[in-house]
Amino acid sequence: MAREKIHIRKIENATARHVTFSKRRRGLFKKAEELSVLCDADVALIIFTSAGKLFEFSNLSVSEILKRYLSLSKNLEKSEEPSSSQMLQMQLLERGTHSKLTEKVAEESKNLRQIGGKEPPGLTIEELQNLEERLEAALNKVIEKKTEKNTRLINDLKQKGMQMALENEILRQQVTRIYDMKGVAVLKDTSKGQTSGSTADGCNSSSFLQEPDSSDTSLKLGLPWNV
Amino acid sequence: MAREKIHIRKIENATARHVTFSKRRRGLFKKAEELSVLCDADVALIIFTSAGKLFEFSNLSVSEILKRYLSLSKNLEKSEEPSSSQMLQMQLLERGTHSKLTEKVAEESKNLRQIGGKEPPGLTIEELQNLEERLEAALNKVIEKKTEKNTRLINDLKQKGMQMALENEILRQQVTRIYDMKGVAVLKDTSKGQTSGSTADGCNSSSFLQEPDSSDTSLKLGLPWNV
DNA sequence: CGTACTATGTATAAACC
DNA sequence: TGGTTTATACATAGTAC
Numbered sequence: 203m204a205r206e207k208i209h210i211r212k213i214e215n216a217t218a219r220h221v222t223f224s225k226r227r228r229g230l231f232k233k234a235e236e237l238s239v240l241c242d243a244d245v246a247l248i249i250f251t252s253a254g255k256l257f258e259f260s261n262l263s264v265s266e267i268l269k270r271y272l273s274l275s276k277n278l279e280k281s282e283e284p285s286s287s288q289m290l291q292m293q294l295l296e297r298g299t300h301s302k303l304t305e306k307v308a309e310e311s312k313n314l315r316q317i318g319g320k321e322p323p324g325l326t327i328e329e330l331q332n333l334e335e336r337l338e339a340a341l342n343k344v345i346e347k348k349t350e351k352n353t354r355l356i357n358d359l360k361q362k363g364m365q366m367a368l369e370n371e372i373l374r375q376q377v378t379r380i381y382d383m384k385g386v387a388v389l390k391d392t393s394k395g396q397t398s399g400s401t402a403d404g405c406n407s408s409s410f411l412q413e414p415d416s417s418d419t420s421l422k423l424g425l426p427w428n429v
Numbered sequence: 430m431a432r433e434k435i436h437i438r439k440i441e442n443a444t445a446r447h448v449t450f451s452k453r454r455r456g457l458f459k460k461a462e463e464l465s466v467l468c469d470a471d472v473a474l475i476i477f478t479s480a481g482k483l484f485e486f487s488n489l490s491v492s493e494i495l496k497r498y499l500s501l502s503k504n505l506e507k508s509e510e511p512s513s514s515q516m517l518q519m520q521l522l523e524r525g526t527h528s529k530l531t532e533k534v535a536e537e538s539k540n541l542r543q544i545g546g547k548e549p550p551g552l553t554i555e556e557l558q559n560l561e562e563r564l565e566a567a568l569n570k571v572i573e574k575k576t577e578k579n580t581r582l583i584n585d586l587k588q589k590g591m592q593m594a595l596e597n598e599i600l601r602q603q604v605t606r607i608y609d610m611k612g613v614a615v616l617k618d619t620s621k622g623q624t625s626g627s628t629a630d631g632c633n634s635s636s637f638l639q640e641p642d643s644s645d646t647s648l649k650l651g652l653p654w655n656v
Numbered sequence: 657c658g659t660a661c662t663a664t665g666t667a668t669a670a671a672c673c
Numbered sequence: 674t675g676g677t678t679t680a681t682a683c684a685t686a687g688t689a690c
Contacts, residue, residue: 208467210462210463210466210467211466211467212466212467212468212469213467213468219467219468219469220468222467222468223464223467223468223470226463226464226467226468227464229460230457230460230461230464233453233456233457233460234457234474236437236453237450237453237454237457237476239437239438239439240435240437240438240439240440240446240449240450240453241439241440241446241447241449241450241453241478241479242439242446242478242479243450243476243477243478243479244476244477245474245475245476246473246474246475246476247461247472247473247474247475248472248473248474249464249470249471249472249473250470250471250472251468251469251470252468252469252470252471352579352583353579355583356579356582356583356586359586359587359590360586362590363586363589363590363593366590366593366594367593369597370593370596370600373597373600373601373604374600376600376604377600377603377604
């Protein structure tokens with residue numbers, strides 16, 4: 203983006219790093235706002251410098267979006283169910299992708315070999331091939347690991363979800379039973395398994411996340427947080 | 430930034446808006462990551478589309494940064510002991526989307542460079558670096574694609590999970606309130622103006638879960654998930 | 657929808673204030 | 674730290690698959 207291309211790795215020179223931070227932070231905030239406006243999206247961007255300084259941006263207020271992030275609006279539409287068949291498809295797709303990857307790696311390896319071929323000295327070629335192999339192995343490992351991690355995460359989320367669903371149901375029954383005992387009219391479960399949204403009113407969720415007074419403004423600036 | 434300059438205002442054409450969103454979101458995420466790497470900063474980026482879809486990026490984990498944010502933005506010295514539901518939410522949020530993949534690639538790249546450095550002729554080195562970059566790019570692309578499906582699924586699960594966590598919290602509060610009304614001894618929350626966080630403790634959810642009257646069954650009905 | 661292709665608009669690395 | 678300037682790298686609007 204400028205005089206020279208740079209590698210994306212930590213800038214060691216502190217001064218240069220700070221300068222870059224200032225510039226890029228502005229750019230990032232600008233882009234974030236543009237996205238929120240152009241696409242009518244709600245964006246929250248939080249940055250902590252290594253020195254612990256906070257910068258934030260949000261088209262609404264950060265707390266508003268965080269609250270939403272933590273609670274998620276109850277008007278959420280049902281998201282597609284990850285059916286087992288979809289799972290299977292996904293797995294197939296993954297496999298396909300994987301072979302594509304292998305292809306790409308092979309192709310690159312070929313190039314590598316060609317380049318190596320230009321070099322008369324044999325030592326380099328050997329080293330290159332060795333490198334090539336290690337690189338390939340490492341990458342495969344990484345990808346494998348990532349996939350595994352995702353799979354684990356998905357299962358974990360599902361399990362947690364089930365637990366919560368169970369707890370949820372029990373709680374709901376509790377409420378119902380208690381109300382019954384009290385003889386108070388209660389909205390019976392609408393059978394959608396998604397009732398609670400309506401129940402919320404009395405104890406609005408907004409109270410459950412200790413958000414910083416959202417009425418405040420000043421959030422649009424990348425100002426360091428004012429406690 | 431392209432064929433024509435555009436004004437930063439909501440794109441009315443839905444299709445165009447979605448296209449732009451996809452493109453710019455990626456760009457924004459990329460920039461966010463670059464900033465985090467270049468400047469050694471912690472970045473959390475949360476986006477809600479108007480349709481309620483969630484997108485997030487963080488070099489660490491969003492929840493990690495949210496914790497910091499929340500603890501900073503409020504007198505949350507006691508935030509070390511979030512309510513159980515918050516805990517659950519945090520757990521759901523745990524794990525950033527980005528892996529150490531970049532790191533590994535960078536490491537290998539470094540090795541590449543070192544080996545290249547042994548070679549006196551410059552040509553090979555340049556070619557190697559070029560190769561390295563292309564390989565890196567190709568792999569990132571493939572991996573990105575591969576991850577996309579999973580990411581979507583994971584986001585879905587997270588959304589569901591968080592929604593349920595909210596539901597549970599609300600139900601729990603309701604139960605608490607009911608017990609209050611009934612005059613049952615309930616631990617009044619001691620915090621100031623921040624009722625909910627502590628609710629879980631007073632009337633611990635586990636005790637509810639253990640509530641007898643297990644005669645009934647059907648707990649699994651109406652569960653959002655059929656895993 | 658996701659992708660690919662350009663022509664252009666922007667962001668920004670360096671260098672200097 | 675924060676502005677300039679300049680030369681380049683990148684992002685992306687419009688468009689067609």
